[in-house]
Amino acid sequence: MLSKKSQYAFKALSYLTEHYKQGPVLISEIAKKKKIPLKFLENILLELKKAGILGSKKGKGGGYYLQKDPAKVKVATIIRLVNGPIAMLPCVSLYFYERCKNCDEKHCGLHDMMVEVRDASLGILESRTLSDLIV
Amino acid sequence: MLSKKSQYAFKALSYLTEHYKQGPVLISEIAKKKKIPLKFLENILLELKKAGILGSKKGKGGGYYLQKDPAKVKVATIIRLVNGPIAMLPCVSLYFYERCKNCDEKHCGLHDMMVEVRDASLGILESRTLSDLIV
C-alpha cells in the first residue's frame, strides 16, 4: 500500500500540475485546497524539490512549482522517491535490489512470479505521468 | 513489499507442497530446512491453520500438512491473509476497501491508475497457486 505521505505527494503534484506554468504556488494554498497537514506537506515538497521534481521561490510571490513538464514525470518515479520499491520482493526490485539469502533466484518460483507482477505493474506506472492524474 | 513473515509463509508452504500427501511435517523440520526462526514459524503456521489452509496433528508423528490441494490454493489468497491488501490504495482494494476521503473516486486520476495496477497484479496472483512455487 502507498503511504499517506505518498498519497499527499500525489495530491500536491496534481494540484501543481493543474497550475503548471502559472507561477509559484504557496504551500499553504496546496495544504488548504488538498486538505493536507501543512507542516507535513512542507517536508514532502522539500523532498520533491531535492529530487529535482519541483522548484521553489522564497519571499513574497514565492512558492513551489513543477520543475519539469508534467507529461514527462513518470508516476513510477514519484512512487520510488516517496514510497520506495514497487516490487514485492527485494530480490526482484530494479532500483532497490537486494540479493535473496537462502533462496536461489534461478530456481525460486516465488521470485519468477514476482518478476511478472513487477513487470505488469511497471507497464502501467512507467507509462503514466503526472498529466494522467488530472481527469 | 511483502513482509518477512509473508516470505517465510511462502517458503514453508512450498516445503509443504513438496511433501503433499506424505503425512504431517514437523515445524522444526520446516524451520531447519527453510532457515526460518522456529517460534516465529509456529505463529505463521498456526495462522494458516486457522484460515483453513493447513491442518495439524499433535503428539508423536504429528506436524503440519496442507489441508487442500496445492493446485487450488491461490497465491493471492495467501498474500491477503498474511500480508494484507494487494492494491496500492485502500479505495481500490477489493478485500480491504475503505472509502477515500477528500477524493471523489469517480474523478480521481490516481484512483483509476491504481485500479489498473491492481487488476494487472491480480491477473497473475489469482491465477497462480502453491504448485507454481515449485520449479
Next chain:
DNA sequence: AAAAAGTCCACCAAGTTGGTAGGGTGTTTG
C-alpha cells in the same frame, strides 16, 4: 506415565509512520 508436538499468551526491541514545534535563511518591497 513419559515423551512428542502443536497451542496459546505475554512480552520485547527496533524501526516506521504521521505529525508537530520553532527557529533560520533568503527575497522582495516600501
Next chain:
DNA sequence: CAAACACCCTACCAACTTGGTGGACTTTTT
C-alpha cells in the same frame, strides 16, 4: 534598511508495526 514573506532545516514525539523470544499448557501416542 527594515519589515514582511515564504521556504528551509533540525529536532522531537506518540502510536503502530515488524520480527522475534520465552514459557507454560494441552493433546496424542507409546
